Amino acid sequence: MKMKFRILGGLAIAAATTVILGSCTADPDSAGLEYMPDMYRSPAIEPYVDYGQVRETENVDMKMSLSAMTPPFGSVPYYGTDSLEVALMLPYHRKANIAFRQTHGMFDDELSLDDTYKMAAADNNPMPLPTDEDALKSFFANGKVLFENNCSHCHGVKGNGQGEMMVTGKFAGVPDYANLTDLSDGQMFYSIYYGKGSMGAHRSIINKKEIWTIVHYIKKLQDSDYGSPNTGVDSQEVAEVTEDDQ
Ligand code: HEC
Known part of the structure; x- marks a missing residue:
């Protein structure tokens, strides 16, 4: 009986040694034998x-x-190798203020105790306006499409706050952009991205590049000369991109 166990034990050790040694290879990059x-x-x-x-x-x-x-939350899509394009699509660097947890349901977000809306006033539009006249026209035409698809039912096609929702009495409190000429680009972006008051967040509907395009378009609605090469609005100034603007 004892003898049998000894033989079986010996065989088991031999088998294990063969398996262990057999899985080694001379190639340092090889994972060895895959069982x-x-x-x-x-x-x-x-x-x-x-x-x-x-x-x-x-x-x-x-x-x-x-x-x-659906990719996991926070995945950053590939937008090519153009650094401005990529910077525009990186996650927004400003966190929503803590109050947004109650008002705009950002339960999964890391929120900030700082007044981030106020801080956003320092952000410039990182998207340069095209200098070429035709390109500028089609840029604003694109902004118009984005605005009319996502915003004008409340804000009105002219941005006067008289969209269909307001006119029909379904919604109230939409401001006229003409009264918001002091509003900075960065705060416009923040409010469109996270929402403000009864306006919802738009970050899941339109991306950062589209929001910055709309910000330019809103300024065009506020001032029809905005962006025109002969009116002193220096598009180079708008084009200056700092690390913080993205
Ligand atoms: C459901 C209606 C509604 C929609 C849709 C909507 N807004 Fe608003 N928007 C409002 C209301 C209401 C306010 C005023 C919020 C406040 O000041 O409390 C507002 C305010 C704003 C402001 C001023 C923000 C500030 O910081 O004072 C901007 C800019 C703006 N909206 C842009 C947009 C853009 C761009 C879109 C489309 C992407 C959009 N809104 C879609 C209702 C809407």
Whole structure:
């Protein structure tokens, strides 16, 4: 009996040694012998592939289901290598004030005790206005589309606060932009991004670049000469980008 155990024990040790030594290779970059390769290699999940129907195999349960998933919160999409473009799309550097937790439901956000709205007054629009006249026209045309798709039902196409929602009495308290000429670019951005009073946050609907475009457009609504090359508004001044502006 004892003898049998000794033989079995010996065999087990020999088998374990073979397995352990067998998994070593001379290649320093190799992970060694893979006994369970699926633990080493995650299957590449590609968006827009119907995994319910791959080559000859068909999996009815998975067929027609979405393979592209929503990226995790805080993911930064790839916007190319143009540094201004990338800077524009990095997360907004100002946190919402703590009061927004009660008013705008930012439960997942890191909030600030500082008066970040006030601090935002120091932020300039990091997006330069095009200097070329045609490019400038199409820039404002794009701003108009963004504004009319997202804002004019409250603010009115002219920005006078008389959008459909106000006129029909469904909503109240929308200001006329003509009374907000002292409002800084940075505070406009902050209010559009996080919301203000009864205006909701727009950050999940339009991205930072679109918001800064709209900020330019609002200034154009306030002053039809805004951005025109011959009117003293220096677009170079607007174009100056500092680290903090992004
Ligand atoms: C549901 C109606 C509604 C929509 C939609 C809306 N707003 Fe407003 N907006 C308001 C109200 C109301 C205020 C006044 C908030 C306050 O001062 O309490 C306001 C204020 C503002 C202000 C002044 C902010 C400040 O700091 O004083 C700006 C700029 C503004 N909105 C821009 C926009 C833009 C741009 C959009 C579209 C992306 C938009 N709003 C969409 C209702 C709306």
